[in-house]
Amino acid sequence: MAAPPSTGTGAPSPSARAAGGDAERPVPRVRVRAPGEPRKVAYLYLAPAFLFYLLFAFGPLVYTAWLSLFDWDGLTVGTWTGLDNYRKVLSDPDIRASFVHSFELIFFYAILPVLLGLFLASVIAHGRARGVTFFRAVLFLPQTVATVVVAIAWVWIYAPDGPLNEGLRAIGLGGLTRSWLGDFAWALPALGMVGTWVTFGLCLVLFLAGIQKIPHTLYEAARVDGASHFREFFAVTLPGLRGELAVALTLTVITALRTFDLIYVSTNGGPGTSTTVPSVLVYQNAFSNGRVGLAAAVAVVLTALIFVVAFGITRLVDRDPAR
Amino acid sequence: MTTARREQLLSYAVLGAFAIVAIYPILSIVLLAFHRRSDLVTGFDIPDRLSFDTFKQAWELGGFGRGLLNSFIVAASVSVATAVLSTLAGYAFGAMRFRGSEPLFYLLLIGLIFPYEATVIPLYYVFKDAGLTDSYWALILPQIGLSIPFGTFWMRAFFRSTPISLVEASRLDGASSLATLLRVLLPQAKPALTTLVVLVFMWTWNEFLLALVMIQSDDLRTAPLGLALFAGANRTQDPTLTAAAAVLVALPVVIVYVFLQRSFIRGMFAGGVKE
Numbered sequence: 271m272a273a274p275p276s277t278g279t280g281a282p283s284p285s286a287r288a289a290g291g292d293a294e295r296p297v298p299r300v301r302v303r304a305p306g307e308p309r310k311v312a313y314l315y316l317a318p319a320f321l322f323y324l325l326f327a328f329g330p331l332v333y334t335a336w337l338s339l340f341d342w343d344g345l346t347v348g349t350w351t352g353l354d355n356y357r358k359v360l361s362d363p364d365i366r367a368s369f370v371h372s373f374e375l376i377f378f379y380a381i382l383p384v385l386l387g388l389f390l391a392s393v394i395a396h397g398r399a400r401g402v403t404f405f406r407a408v409l410f411l412p413q414t415v416a417t418v419v420v421a422i423a424w425v426w427i428y429a430p431d432g433p434l435n436e437g438l439r440a441i442g443l444g445g446l447t448r449s450w451l452g453d454f455a456w457a458l459p460a461l462g463m464v465g466t467w468v469t470f471g472l473c474l475v476l477f478l479a480g481i482q483k484i485p486h487t488l489y490e491a492a493r494v495d496g497a498s499h500f501r502e503f504f505a506v507t508l509p510g511l512r513g514e515l516a517v518a519l520t521l522t523v524i525t526a527l528r529t530f531d532l533i534y535v536s537t538n539g540g541p542g543t544s545t546t547v548p549s550v551l552v553y554q555n556a557f558s559n560g561r562v563g564l565a566a567a568v569a570v571v572l573t574a575l576i577f578v579v580a581f582g583i584t585r586l587v588d589r590d591p592a593r
Numbered sequence: 594m595t596t597a598r599r600e601q602l603l604s605y606a607v608l609g610a611f612a613i614v615a616i617y618p619i620l621s622i623v624l625l626a627f628h629r630r631s632d633l634v635t636g637f638d639i640p641d642r643l644s645f646d647t648f649k650q651a652w653e654l655g656g657f658g659r660g661l662l663n664s665f666i667v668a669a670s671v672s673v674a675t676a677v678l679s680t681l682a683g684y685a686f687g688a689m690r691f692r693g694s695e696p697l698f699y700l701l702l703i704g705l706i707f708p709y710e711a712t713v714i715p716l717y718y719v720f721k722d723a724g725l726t727d728s729y730w731a732l733i734l735p736q737i738g739l740s741i742p743f744g745t746f747w748m749r750a751f752f753r754s755t756p757i758s759l760v761e762a763s764r765l766d767g768a769s770s771l772a773t774l775l776r777v778l779l780p781q782a783k784p785a786l787t788t789l790v791v792l793v794f795m796w797t798w799n800e801f802l803l804a805l806v807m808i809q810s811d812d813l814r815t816a817p818l819g820l821a822l823f824a825g826a827n828r829t830q831d832p833t834l835t836a837a838a839a840v841l842v843a844l845p846v847v848i849v850y851v852f853l854q855r856s857f858i859r860g861m862f863a864g865g866v867k868e
Binding site: 309310311312313315316318319320322323324325326327328329330331333334337344390393394402405406407408409410411412413414415416417418419420422423424425426427429433467470471474475524527528530531534535549552553556557562565566569570572573576577580 | 700
């Protein structure tokens with residue numbers, strides 16, 4: 271589960287606001303209404319939810335941080351090693367490479383779909399196409415299919431005799447065919463494109479909804495001023511989509527950093543370690559190699575990275591460029 | 594008018610092209626599943642007959658009846674429990690004022706962002722010590738905990754959007770806070786609750802890592818876990834069987850999605866991507 275809560279489809283406020291980026295910044299908060307009188311009974315309503323959350327989600331997170339300070343094989347008694355595991359995370363070339371792979375995936379999961387989505391949303395916004403509901407539903411479909419199923423579909427597409435290679439042969443590009451997921455150089459980008467496929471529809475649909483909320487008068491004013499499509503995009507569309515941009519980037523970057531199912535099912539990190547990402551290392555070290563402490567340290571670093579990225583994006587996009 | 598017309602056509606072309614890209618990978622395994630192993634399928638073949646043999650075979654070989662049932666039990670329990678607990682907590686955050694409401698809410702928001710990959714290690718060892726791995730509990734309890742941040746956030750937004758006058762009127766009538774919730778607010782909460790239940794159900798249904806870690810017994814495998822193991826065992830010999838199994842596992846959620854896509858999309862914007 272992840273994500274920066276937006277304000278849903280209705281309210282126009284900057285959607286990423288609630289993601290927590292403002293936790294330490296005293297924002298002048300305009301209370302539309304005080305939510306009722308002070309009531310102690312509130313704690314009673316909160317208790318069951320917090321019990322489950324603290325026991326099964328937040329608690330284990332803290333416990334993982336604790337485990338990361340030990341050398342533990344999962345069976346015998348662990349030995350306290352302080353920050354040794356973190357030193358290993360920083361120095362081990364395979365672990366470092368796994369984080370580099372994650373950053374490459376961010377390009378495919380987040381940057382590419384957002385750029386593509388922005389461009390296409392601005393093209394479509396001019397056309398005012400009807401029947402958007404239908405397209406929206408289709409474009410969203412990849413989000414609903416289990417990642418294990420997605421992995422199986424794409425393993426087939428990338429297979430030596432699969433649709434991709436067949437298609438290349440059919441158009442006379444047989445020289446380009448290869449075993450995509452078995453290729454040291456191509457496996458990671460190939461998996462990255464799967465990520466693009468999964469997140470692209472989400473970005474496009476999000477931006478289309480955002481563009482519809484931009485007052486039409488702004489576009490008319492831009493046209494009266496003789497602005498080109500290009501100027502219009504940077505002057506009207508992009509500023510108007512800042513909230514949606516924050517949501518899309520946060521969601522997709524987190525998805526990229528957390529990728530596990532897709533890689534575990536399709537390549538299991540191979541060939542060699544060319545598609546190994548941190549979450550795969552967490553799994554392998556904790557449950558196959560008996561290096562639980564190290565696995566916990568990788569998990570903690572990954573978590574820290576996700577927090578930094580999520581808060582960073584919120585900050586970046588929330589800043590008003592006009593000032 | 595002609596420019597407008599051209600722009601509209603361009604929009605349809607763009608939308609259409611990307612709709613095809615979005616649907617092709619899914620369609621390709623559906624087509625593959627209708628082939629037989631002996632067909633030597635290549636990329637774009639349309640099957641020459643409509644036969645459900647592969648599905649039957651995959652169903653029997655992979656024990657997917659059991660897997661789908663397990664997934665249903667887990668997903669239904671998690672989504673119902675999450676809806677109840679999140680409604681209560683969202684009511685407190687959205688319609689009451691109390692000390693510490695902001696810090697508590699931020700504590701919960703952390704749960705929206707952190708990767709649950711980081712919780713799986715201690716969850717496994719704690720559940721193992723309690724003798725609870727290889728049980729529905731090992732899948733249900735952690736996923737309730739992980740779904741509550743989104744659920745509470747979602748329900749809080751709903752309670753904030755309902756007119757405070759309703760709550761005040763009910764209180765003036767002498768109704769307790771619980772009676773206000775049950776009789777005044779909940780009857781209006783149906784769309785919000787539908788979205789919540791549908792999303793949590795989908796996320797739980799599609800979940801893989803927790804099942805991979807917690808479940809060893811064949812009888813307790815969830816559908817995605819069974820599918821991953823089945824694919825590992827059959828892929829090289831017979832891709833058509835794996836494709837059929839994949840379709841079986843994806844189908845229930847896709848059917849629900851077709852009917853309730855508005856609910857899905859509304860909720861996804863608000864909050865989450867869970868793999």
